[in-house]
Amino acid sequence: MADAARDVDSLLERILPRPHGLHERIHKAMRYAVLAGGKRLRPFLVLRSAALFGVDSAYAMRVAAAVEVLHTYSLVHDDLPCMDDDDLRRGRPTTHVAFDEATAVLAGDALLTIAFEILSNHQTHPSADIRCRLVEKLGKAAGHDGMIGGQIIDIEAESRTFGAEETITLQQMKTGALLEFSCGAGPILADAAPEDRDRLYAYARDLGLLFQITDDLLDVLGSAEKTGKSVGKDQDQGKATLVSILGIDGARNKAVMLAERSANTLAFYGDKARELREFPLFLLDRES
């Protein structure tokens, strides 16, 4: 995972515009937001799912960069005062604190835009048909019925009490959709069979929920020092999470079940999927 993060960081450094012109502030803000370390989980999933199907890593790297840039835009907008109002992200001041609110809105917009530009460029894959499928899939995953829809439900969650089903829907849209895109990128890049695609999506769905439960557990049990972001926010806002619904032990048990099931889903690929199969266990033990 550290290798994947280093490789994608190196590409992000090159792919993001260097500050230039009267508008250099936008480039500085884009780079500030993206080049802040981060675990690069989504790029890891793109790279491993692509490797599983023998995709040229140069192509997979560009898709990984696009997903990470898009993920970063969502963090920048999510941290805004009118949204989660967070001052701390990846252990540093959030973009609107380091720059200003208007710049953060625009930097998020620019990151979202460049994600699609990266995918559509011929360097991402020789087949324009595959590039279009990536653009359309990412649009759906990140859009009104995906990540953004989940963020809207997340806001509703502050004033309504959700049950387990609604909370899972929220999480599947807010976090799961982009993880599904990341895991599904390999089969798309390889133009693989529908069964391969379905296996990766099933894996991703369990992974998404697992990711969210461990995130919620960290929010309750973790420290701001280790996670590099504010903790205890969900509880303060009275938001339902799977941890508040199932209890800490219940959530932990569900996480263990999801980790086992998602690893088993990829048993078909044997040792070729070793890293993807170990990844759920990593999530289970994470401290940040």
Add this chain to the structure above:
Amino acid sequence: MADAARDVDSLLERILPRPHGLHERIHKAMRYAVLAGGKRLRPFLVLRSAALFGVDSAYAMRVAAAVEVLHTYSLVHDDLPCMDDDDLRRGRPTTHVAFDEATAVLAGDALLTIAFEILSNHQTHPSADIRCRLVEKLGKAAGHDGMIGGQIIDIEAESRTFGAEETITLQQMKTGALLEFSCGAGPILADAAPEDRDRLYAYARDLGLLFQITDDLLDVLGSAEKTGKSVGKDQDQGKATLVSILGIDGARNKAVMLAERSANTLAFYGDKARELREFPLFLLDRES
């Protein structure tokens, strides 16, 4: 132009998601922002430039819808309290007033995202290569070195005094880039010759500056009633515009020159380009 607006409105009505699910608020906000009338200048330019090269109007309509949706996102974000802080747009409360700030940020994000989804979908053109070129071009036009870059410079303009050259750069990026994309969509959809593309881009560059000058003139001379938005804002904010730099008569003269030159650029196409050649004159006389 009214025909183009009616046709694109009808497609927008169908292409934008109907409110559904726990997240229906995002669909309502997207529809509120887009389906508010508006002159649909950019769709008109897409449709006429496509017709000039014999492009199937069903394809052109989808590109027109994508551009209008993207343009609307930029208005929604531009109107936010941390940006221009406008309460009135197209004669109605702006999206963050009608809903709330968080919803307006997310609705803008969702509109930007769906614009790329529309372009990449197979219904937009049978050739995936042409769809990818549209996605990439729109990304560049709307991104950090295009529209968003222009918005950043526009913010700088509140605290610095710009001359004519910098003000033109600002306008070319902020408004011009998307008009260039709109006029260039025809040649891309038709896979036309480079000379055709260059003519349409030259036309669009003059048109963009003309559009901005007439917009600035309306801001000084127009009424909120006719324009459907706040007026006198640039002056209040002490922003340099070509009107404040050249004076009202100087700006008007430059506008007349640009209108004539842009119409002449398309003289090559004769009567086939009649509507595009008349359009600059329409801008010159507009009251809203």
